[in-house]
Amino acid sequence: DAKTTQPPSMDCAEGRAANLPCNHSTISGNEYVYWYRQIHSQGPQYIIHGLKNNETNEMASLIITEDRKSSTLILPHATLRDTAVYYCIVRLYSGNTGKLIFGQGTTLQVKP
Amino acid sequence: DAGVIQSPRHEVTEMGQEVTLRCKPISGHNSLFWYRQTMMRGLELLIYFNNNVPIDDSGMPEDRFSAKMPNASFSTLKIQPSEPRDSAVYFCASSPGGTNTGELFFGEGSRLTVL
Numbered sequence: 001d002a003k004t005t006q007p008p009s010m011d012c013a014e015g016r017a018a019n020l021p022c023n024h025s026t027i028s029g030n031e032y033v034y035w036y037r038q039i040h041s042q043g044p045q046y047i048i049h050g051l052k053n054n055e056t057n058e059m060a061s062l063i064i065t066e067d068r069k070s071s072t073l074i075l076p077h078a079t080l081r082d083t084a085v086y087y088c089i090v091r092l093y094s095g096n097t098g099k100l101i102f103g104q105g106t107t108l109q110v111k112p
Numbered sequence: 113d114a115g116v117i118q119s120p121r122h123e124v125t126e127m128g129q130e131v132t133l134r135c136k137p138i139s140g141h142n143s144l145f146w147y148r149q150t151m152m153r154g155l156e157l158l159i160y161f162n163n164n165v166p167i168d169d170s171g172m173p174e175d176r177f178s179a180k181m182p183n184a185s186f187s188t189l190k191i192q193p194s195e196p197r198d199s200a201v202y203f204c205a206s207s208p209g210g211t212n213t214g215e216l217f218f219g220e221g222s223r224l225t226v227l
Contacts, residue, residue: 032214043116043203043218044155087155091214099168100145100216102155 004088009107012082018075020106022088025069031092033064034100035073037084044087044102047073078110114138116219118204124225130192133222136185137206145205145216146179146189155203161187162209194226 005023012018024033034049048055048062050071055062061074075082087105117136125131137144145160159169164181172179176195181187191198201223205216 034214036216038155041201041221043205043221044216045218046215049214099157099160101157102147104154 004090004103006086006088006103006106008104009109011109011111012075012078014080014110014112015077018078018082018108018110020073020075020086020088020108021070022073023070024088024090027068027090031090033062033068033071034089034091035060035062036087036089036100036102037082038087038105039081039084047086078108080110080112082108083110084108116204116206116217118202118219118222120222121220122223122225124227125194126227127195128193129226130190131194131198131224131226133189133202133204133224135187135189135204135219137187137204138208138217139185140208141206141217142184142209143207144181144187145207146187147203147205147218148200149203149221150200158189191224194224196226199224199226 032049032051035047036044037047038044048057048060050062050064064071085105085107087102119134142163146158147155148158149155156171158171159179160167161181177191179189201221203218203221205218207216
């Protein structure tokens with residue numbers, strides 16, 4: 001699986017959009033980009049994933065560049081409860097679940 | 113749905129003792145994962161199963177660690193003998209497999225302290 005690079009930490013003001021970047025320059029054509037987050041002491045939680053196109057769900061939006069070498073997770077209106085470690089993961093997915101390898105992630109601190 | 117259930121939530125034991133962590137995956141999920149999390153090493157994948165069969169155990173630290181999945185609704189991770197460096201939070205996760213999103217559902221974790 002391709003490796004990812006994320007900033008170690010970021011701050012965001014409550015109510016503003018949080019934009020979390022991820023570089024995955026060695027991604028291959030059949031690898032997906034996944035985002036998970038881990039709120040203190042809890043198990044990681046799935047947020048969103050995508051292959052080529054931008055994706056949106058009730059939690060967030062995922063913007064993947066045309067060359068697929070980087071992506072951005074957007075939390076449109078961050079709240080204090082969004083304070084967490086956010087993991088960007090690149091992973092092969094073929095229909096049968098393969099392994100998910102976590103990096104160090106970005107610690108997002110949402111401030112009042 | 114009850115989610116992934118892990119037990120015990122907290123375990124304190126002495127070096128050399130056997131530790132058994134348990135996991136009940138979400139009903140109908142056919143993949144199960146064991147992870148370990150420490151401050152130093154972050155989240156590490158130890159082993160995962162598809163349809164009760166171990167697929168990749170390359171993350172298991174050493175022979176002191178063993179994992180089993182006797183049926184689709186139960187898995188154990190055993191450490192024998194335990195050592196202080198095994199202190200960590202151990203997470204179990206399950207996934208539906210098939211043509212789904214590939215999402216993993218994590219349990220609340222088992223916090224192990226080895227004195």
